[in-house]
Amino acid sequence: MNTIALTFRLLWLVLDNTFRNPLRTILTALGTVALVLVVTLVYTVLNNLDRITQEKSSNLKLIATEKWQIPSQMPYRYVAGLSQGAAREPGDVKPEDYMSWGFFAGSTDSDASSRDFNSFLFAFVMEPEKILTMMDELDELSPTSQEYKELKAAVDRLQDNKRGIIVGLERLAKLNRKVGDRITLYSRNYKDINLELEIVGTFPAGRYDGSTVFRRDYLNAALDQYKQEKGTSHPLADKSLNLMWLRVPTREAFNQVATQITNSPEFSSPAVKVETASSGIGSFLDGYRDLLWGAKWLLAPACMATLALVISNSISISVRERQTEFAVMKVLGFQPFQILLLVIGEALLIGLTSGFFSATATYLVINEGMGGLPFKIGFLPTFDVPASAIFWGTVMGGGTALLGSILPAWSARTVKVSEVFSRVA
Amino acid sequence: MATPSKVHPMSARTECVVVDHVKKSFRRGSEEVHVLDELSLRVPEGEFLSLMGPSGSGKTTLLNLIAGLDRPTSGEVRVRNEPISKLSESQLAAWRTRNIGFVFQFYHLLPVLSAYRNVELPLLLLPMTSKERRKQVEMALDIVNLSDRMHHRPGQLSGGQQQRVGIARALVTDPALIVADEPTGDLDSKSAEEILALLVALKSSLNKTIVMVTHDPKAAARADRTLHLEKGQLVEEVIHTEFKPAPALQLS
Numbered sequence: 001m002n003t004i005a006l007t008f009r010l011l012w013l014v015l016d017n018t019f020r021n022p023l024r025t026i027l028t029a030l031g032t033v034a035l036v037l038v039v040t041l042v043y044t045v046l047n048n049l050d051r052i053t054q055e056k057s058s059n060l061k062l063i064a065t066e067k068w069q070i071p072s073q074m075p076y077r078y079v080a081g082l083s084q085g086a087a088r089e090p091g092d093v094k095p096e097d098y099m100s101w102g103f104f105a106g107s108t109d110s111d112a113s114s115r116d117f118n119s120f121l122f123a124f125v126m127e128p129e130k131i132l133t134m135m136d137e138l139d140e141l142s143p144t145s146q147e148y149k150e151l152k153a154a155v156d157r158l159q160d161n162k163r164g165i166i167v168g169l170e171r172l173a174k175l176n177r178k179v180g181d182r183i184t185l186y187s188r189n190y191k192d193i194n195l196e197l198e199i200v201g202t203f204p205a206g207r208y209d210g211s212t213v214f215r216r217d218y219l220n221a222a223l224d225q226y227k228q229e230k231g232t233s234h235p236l237a238d239k240s241l242n243l244m245w246l247r248v249p250t251r252e253a254f255n256q257v258a259t260q261i262t263n264s265p266e267f268s269s270p271a272v273k274v275e276t277a278s279s280g281i282g283s284f285l286d287g288y289r290d291l292l293w294g295a296k297w298l299l300a301p302a303c304m305a306t307l308a309l310v311i312s313n314s315i316s317i318s319v320r321e322r323q324t325e326f327a328v329m330k331v332l333g334f335q336p337f338q339i340l341l342l343v344i345g346e347a348l349l350i351g352l353t354s355g356f357f358s359a360t361a362t363y364l365v366i367n368e369g370m371g372g373l374p375f376k377i378g379f380l381p382t383f384d385v386p387a388s389a390i391f392w393g394t395v396m397g398g399g400t401a402l403l404g405s406i407l408p409a410w411s412a413r414t415v416k417v418s419e420v421f422s423r424v425a
Numbered sequence: 426m427a428t429p430s431k432v433h434p435m436s437a438r439t440e441c442v443v444v445d446h447v448k449k450s451f452r453r454g455s456e457e458v459h460v461l462d463e464l465s466l467r468v469p470e471g472e473f474l475s476l477m478g479p480s481g482s483g484k485t486t487l488l489n490l491i492a493g494l495d496r497p498t499s500g501e502v503r504v505r506n507e508p509i510s511k512l513s514e515s516q517l518a519a520w521r522t523r524n525i526g527f528v529f530q531f532y533h534l535l536p537v538l539s540a541y542r543n544v545e546l547p548l549l550l551l552p553m554t555s556k557e558r559r560k561q562v563e564m565a566l567d568i569v570n571l572s573d574r575m576h577h578r579p580g581q582l583s584g585g586q587q588q589r590v591g592i593a594r595a596l597v598t599d600p601a602l603i604v605a606d607e608p609t610g611d612l613d614s615k616s617a618e619e620i621l622a623l624l625v626a627l628k629s630s631l632n633k634t635i636v637m638v639t640h641d642p643k644a645a646a647r648a649d650r651t652l653h654l655e656k657g658q659l660v661e662e663v664i665h666t667e668f669k670p671a672p673a674l675q676l677s
Binding site: 006009010012013016017019020324325328329330331332333334335336417418421 | 485486489492494495514515518519520521522523527529533535536537538542546547549550594606
């Protein structure tokens, strides 16, 4: 008889056998669920890191930073030249857009001894209009979307209010403030510079939940005021430009602008290096290279090996208990390979079902319930579980079940009828 | 002691089982154990034969050889003219499905399956529609008088009922030969009597050839003929009834 037809007929037998010992089946399934969950999370992080460090070929963002020092601290006067891509000669390429970055860390708590994470605030200092044109993901919002309209209104208010600040939803909740509230920001990195700010809006939910942005000209004014009051420049006055982003249309334009900046004497002290956003993030992640390598090549395989052992152990116990049954089936005419398929089928049913359930639940909970997996290194975005994880999670559950069941299934296949019955008698 | 004739004297019919100069030996460590020694035997179609003998006499080994579960070291076993010793493992498995019904001492029903599904199990290997399977299973359960218990699992049935399900499973593919290894060995006397009556009925009304191993002289006496084995050889033959083959009927 056709093997496929027989396999189909045996499906109900596989189902019945799977629920023969519900506790053991549930424990095996839970093990599979937990391990597929871990591997799915690891896969999600690695997949997203791969994606964001993948070089694009068009619409590139070029990052200019100080060449020899981390953190990068460049003089603000660099903005004028860098924003033009250091173009001096006819034929030089100019960027399509730019954005300057300053980092301002502080607390809303005036008492340094009682400051905690809830009152902490890390702000990007930048040109307000660049929020909509240069910031990752926000520059891709559809102008007709509600999110864009609300953000645009916030940006407009920021442009009207020099002391305005836009705060991410999560940070706003931690500060226990609302839009319209005024806060005093006591600086940690810009010593003796305290800023009076008014919350003028929020970012769309998601990637920028923990972020805040206020205006560059307000920081510059505060630094000028410091000089007037103290009679000397603030130590960071000439180091307030941390990053510069330039948008260029093509890889060729990128190479040209990079050469212009690198060769320009204007940016020699301190020297400036140029890279793409992807390679910049790649360089940033270099410090985590061993951790990520371990997650990919040690943690994930260890999880899968453990899962295979768990399933193998469970199926082995089941096969030992059912040796007589397999012998009876052989007496009835079942071929050894059909017995093998039956045992593997039981393992696959548990593995595939649990893998699918685990990966699907992870996908739904993280993407729909949590709005992405927070990966709090630097200013990396939250990571969505890729839809392909549902497929791979299912395959992984099934694959490890297959691996784990091969030896027990082979043992069931080779049961010797006469030996089994001589033991029974 | 009478010399065994090894074939029923009244039989002029086709032989269902022919065991021809069969030897069977096993290796136990460095020692070779001879279980069957040049044993020959003929069982005509429709005969109910019982095999008796002390433990280790080779009766279960002989039964396994006849059922195609084991192979002789030398000699030949033919069932309905098929030299089964020459079949490959997979050919033997397919052959068993169609030609042999096996009844076990301890029933060996699959505990997760209902009586109906246990009986249906061997039919899954045959090219039959589910409707055909259902008809066949219901008929087999009807023969063993268990139609009202078909949805019960083995754990919900008595020992006698479980053995009747086992007989229905052996019967459902309509095999020519039913082999039974101490089918009453695990039953009380009342249930044992019911099972023996059922086997006799299968033989007389469906013309099944039955080879049964038993330790119980009362059970053996229900057969047409009893062969005694000792040390791998047939040593005695007792004829209980005059063997009158029933007209050949088919289950379906």
